[in-house]
Amino acid sequence: MEPPRVSIIVPTYRMEMQLSKCLACLSKQTYRDFQIIVVDNNVSTDEGLSVDVEALISEFAYTGLPVVGMACRQAGSYHSRKAGVKHSHSELIAFTDADCKPLPCWLESAVAAWDAHPKPGVVSGPVMLYAADQGPVALYEIRHSYLGMVNSSENACITANWLMSRKIHDELNGFNTSLKSGADVELSRRIKAAGYDLVYASGMIVNHPTRTSLDDLLNKHRRTLGGAWSRTPKLMRTLRVLRHVIRRGWTRYRAMLQDPDGSPELTAGLLKVQRAITVAEIRETVRLACGGEPQR
Numbered sequence: 001m002e003p004p005r006v007s008i009i010v011p012t013y014r015m016e017m018q019l020s021k022c023l024a025c026l027s028k029q030t031y032r033d034f035q036i037i038v039v040d041n042n043v044s045t046d047e048g049l050s051v052d053v054e055a056l057i058s059e060f061a062y063t064g065l066p067v068v069g070m071a072c073r074q075a076g077s078y079h080s081r082k083a084g085v086k087h088s089h090s091e092l093i094a095f096t097d098a099d100c101k102p103l104p105c106w107l108e109s110a111v112a113a114w115d116a117h118p119k120p121g122v123v124s125g126p127v128m129l130y131a132a133d134q135g136p137v138a139l140y141e142i143r144h145s146y147l148g149m150v151n152s153s154e155n156a157c158i159t160a161n162w163l164m165s166r167k168i169h170d171e172l173n174g175f176n177t178s179l180k181s182g183a184d185v186e187l188s189r190r191i192k193a194a195g196y197d198l199v200y201a202s203g204m205i206v207n208h209p210t211r212t213s214l215d216d217l218l219n220k221h222r223r224t225l226g227g228a229w230s231r232t233p234k235l236m237r238t239l240r241v242l243r244h245v246i247r248r249g250w251t252r253y254r255a256m257l258q259d260p261d262g263s264p265e266l267t268a269g270l271l272k273v274q275r276a277i278t279v280a281e282i283r284e285t286v287r288l289a290c291g292g293e294p295q296r
Contacts, residue, residue: 004066006034006107006163007088009095011072011080013041016052018099023056025101027065031108034094036067037087039080076296078175078183081159085169093169095162100127101207102161109203110163121196122164122188124157125204132209136269137217141210143270144252156188157198161206168196180294182227214273218280219295225284226294238289245285249278 008026012019019038026036038057042050049057049069057069072083077097085093094110096102106125113123129145131138162184172190175183188198211217225241232240256262256270288294 003089004033004035005090006031006092006094006111007084007090008034008036008107009039009081009084009088009093010036010098011039011041011077011084012053012098013077013080015098016056019053020056022096022098022100022102023060023065023067025103025106026067027060027063028104029102029107030104031111034066034107035088035090036065037084038067038069038098039084039087040069040071041075041077041080042071074177076177076180077159078177078179082174082177085166085174088166091166093164093166095159096206097160097208099208100160103205103207105203106161106205107163109201109205113199113201113204114163114165117197117199119195119197120165120199121168121191121194122157122162123199123201123204124161124163125201125206127158127160127206127208129208129210132212135212136266136273137214138210138212139266140270140273141217145210155192155198156185159184160208161204163204164191168194179230180226180296181223182231185227186231214276217273218276221277221281222284223295225281226288229285229288230294238285241285241288242282245278245281249274249281253278 010019010022023036038053040049040053042053049071053069057067060067070083070087072080081095092111092114094107109125110123114120129142131142168191172187172194174187176186177183179186192198211220229237229241253271253274256267256274259267262270
């Protein structure tokens with residue numbers, strides 16, 4: 001039996017509610033020559049899939065969705081993605097995240113863009129944030145979080161919305177699993193350096209909710225700062241990262257203060273979020289400079 005043309009790899013870590021919504025969206029894809037591989041990265045489980053993930057996969061498989069599950073005991077989403085690729089046999093590999101909601105045309109648009117381009121390396125498209133509530137954390141993310149390619153001149157794609165070939169993945173040895181964050185950016189740049197193109201497909205759309213908890217947002221910023229730390233040259237790394245953190249924080253802080261459309265209550269809430277982020281990023285930089293490991 002011929003393998004499907006596309007394998008969709010979905011890593012998950014204790015996100016069963018979000019994963020259920022993601023699989024429901026994938027069940028509505030207009031392009032049907034695919035399989036889904038859910039990679040459970042719940043490392044607290046001794047062996048096999050966690051009970052909840054296994055039950056969820058069985059539920060969707062019973063409806064006819066071509067979905068299977070596997071466990072990955074090496075902590076980190078990039079370990080999970082590489083494990084999913086090894087478990088698959090398709091020509092093309094797509095990645096999205098458990099908390100994403102791909103639109104029905106997502107995969108069809110991705111494959112069409114791949115087939116139409118002379119030398120594709122990665123096809124990616126918009127990751128559309130929507131506010132999970134109207135609190136300051138969600139509204140901060142709507143204003144300042146960057147997700148996905150803006151156009152084909154950008155130098156990186158993100159794995160929330162990604163299609164590539166197995167051939168290119170294997171040729172470049174896939175993601176750098178030593179990075180806890182930002183390995184998609186790093187691989188994007190290696191793909192470009194190898195002479196392939198990053199292709200923008202406007203119809204390849206994934207929706208993604210904002211965070212609503214300040215702790216969740218701070219954890220995200222600590223994680224992404226760890227990725228930036230790992231990619232920064234070691235010479236004067238601490239000063240380079242601190243300069244970036246302080247400059248970006250001040251730029252956003254000033255923009256909020258000068259926003260003529262912001263209500264006093266909203267502005268105060270956004271400023272509080274920005275202060276917390278800047279303080280958390282400075283502390284994380286100091287922790288890393290003292291020998292700490294980047295967070296997953």
